[in-house]
Amino acid sequence: MTTTAGVPADVQVHKSHLRTLVGTGIGNAVEWYDWAIYATFSPFIASALFSKADPTSAFLATLAIFAVGFVARPFGGFVFGWIGDRIGRKTSMTFAVGLAALGSLIIGVAPTFEAVGAFASVLLLVARLIQGLAHGGELPSSQTYLSEMAPKEHRGFWATLIYTSGTVGILAGTMLGAILSNVLSTADMNAWGWRVPFLIGGAMGLYALFMRARMKETAAFEAESPKEKHEPMWPQIYQHRKQALQVIGLTVGLTVTYYIWGVVTPSYAASVLKMDRGEALWASVIANVLFIAALPFWGKLSDRIGRRPVMIMSAAGAALFHFPMTWLLKDSPWQLAVTMSVMLFFIAGSAAIVPAVYAELFPTKIRTVGVGVPYSICVAVFGGTAPYLQAWLGSIGQGNLFNVYAVVLLAISIAFVFTIPETKGKDLTH
Template identity: 50%
Template sequence: MPESSPEEAAQPGTAPGHRRSSRDQRRALIGTGIGNALEWYDWHVYGIFAPFFAKQFFNPDNELSAVLATLAIFAVGFGMRPIGAFVFGRLADRKGRRLAMVISIGLGSAGSLAIGLAPTYASIGAAASLVLLLARLTQGLAHGGELPSSQTYLAETAPPERRGRWTSAIYVSGACGMVIATMLGVGLAALYGTEGLEAWGWRVPFILGGLFGIYALFLRRRLTETHAFEEEHTSHSTAPQRPSVLRGIWQNRAAAGRVIGLTAGFTVTYQAWTVAAPTYAISVTKLDSTAVLLAEVVALLIFIAVLPLCGSLSDRIGRRPNVLIFGLGMAVLAYPLLLLARSGGVWQLGLAMTIALLFIAMIASVAPAVFAELFPTHVRTTGTGVPYAIAVALFGGTTPYLQTWLASHNAQGYFTAYNIALLLVSALVILTSPETRAKPLE
């Protein structure tokens, strides 16, 4: 996580003359970080443990069918994200970033607890599948508002000249959540084995996620609102009519289109290498689950280490070079990395994931800053969140299912071609976008 010296802490935040104490800065980083980590933890826990709990919610007679059905609900949960982005984005743009962050983390925690305590297919039949679906829809709604609210809050809190480094904390915390989820998988697999995980061990990470979410809720209640929101809210409080959120999105439709274009290649690549690849290795190729999860932990730790460096680089040379390195680099390496990952060993899979995540770090470190810099304050959360959630639902949420299904039919190359096409779209979008480094958030 980025740290600030006393001199940096006294520098302007998002408006001339506004000063934020070191204590407030630390609270902002911790408050946004722990909630964002839990969102990523929730989604990653689902992806990691899907092979173990699939038969608990669906007919256990067909293992592959149960896994595919579980991944389909993973995608359906993503489908709620655009609705959540609009609901919580509108709340954040009207009532404040902090309130939206508090409610979203509370709702997401409830969904996690519901999965951890849900009855199984053996006890209530198909109704178990319905419970899983409803819990994932609840989490999708909450998490649709979590990321845009927290990244907007952090972008508006950060000093303009350090915004890239600061907002890289969004993915640092998210990746930390993934590491915790993965280590839980490793520990539980080593302690109880596959049979223990399938019987009841899969419940532990969901229950823990719900409990930590309740703790994060109380932390976020202590945060102060951003100066950018307070200033904008005050300036419009005496106006005859506040600007419409929907009208604001329409007026900034070019920026919304850029968010979708940049997110498409990013989310598919990220989901492919952090969720779908380990799931496929465990459930289809039958590699040792503990070894696969440890390989992912190593890749994620390297990812966490380089994120702030990539964010700082964008503060020096601009956001566009970072995105271009990601899009063009991954397009060139897509097929070689696929061949490396499918060559049969755990270490080859781990190396492929590490290389992919090094390139992903280039865009992950700057995406929150770029998105915030594209929109004005009164529509920043909604304008960022809705198109981002649409892109994630259409492209990211379907990735684990699509990749697993194509791979089971020996057609993985088609998925890679699809990924490359989206990467080139993202590169084209950033080439036609303005440079926004250190732009004042007004």
């Protein structure tokens, strides 16, 4: 067995894989944590950084800035995608997590509306744009990196790390929210408690930055010739416009259903359905733990039967159960736990493997930006507006229109699955 410095080759491979999984997972968890705590603590942000004269308008404005953060994603997808395809996947991932930490720290120390007026709201907007730019680059960079580092026979299983680590980040933010809600008074939460998660997020981001700086580049990227790495970007994007459209089509149903059922529903249950906030957050924790458990099941299944069957089962199941679960959800924590768990089980089918599917659609020289730009546009247009659209339609008594909208988007995703080739086991070095 080949050894280096007396270390067996299989041990070296194991350590390399472990470093890849830990470095990718921690950074991705931080990004998702930052994104989720904004939704979780949006009522407190609205109270602190907007005028208290009209609480409903302040809450809607906070959700609007949540959507504005998505506007920066396509730019992040292009900028960090360009870095990933020209300089390296590792460099792109490292810069992205550093920028995310900066955005979180800005929110954590932002002055209140009472102290500086509208400047507080402007500073929140700037921080969300920074986070949007970072998150727009994080997902395509980490997805591409992980897919290229994974053994091709197990790429579907490895791909589950993206949503597993991301959900761990969401869980960390959710549990912290539940703990703070139980420990601190409402006055303390409004005064300073809501800042704690953002300051912790900034600190974790700095640690992830250190971890990613120690990772190595993928073999697929290093195998590319200097000429290929410096080919003009836009002609390459145009040449692969079909694949870009497929990324949008495959993503549109997933992004709306995931952000509603996986991220925003606990806050919706507390704000609109008047459920106890702490109980709502704990119900969300239960559902997200089950979501994490479902991810490897779907990932392994895709490595056996293929990507397309799993994506069809996932979207069809989510579409079939969306209305029944919406009708079941009233004002009880157990209803919230059950409805979120059922929906997240089916959503997990697509979430588990889309990082692998996206990477398998593009050649190495355009893989990061080819995924990043269309994915970010789709998430910005559909995912970013979903919470606001749901809240607005609900406020005018047309909540059912949003449910129809979500199911239609899932049907569109199913249709797009039939347009892609089966890519299970594809060699990504070519």
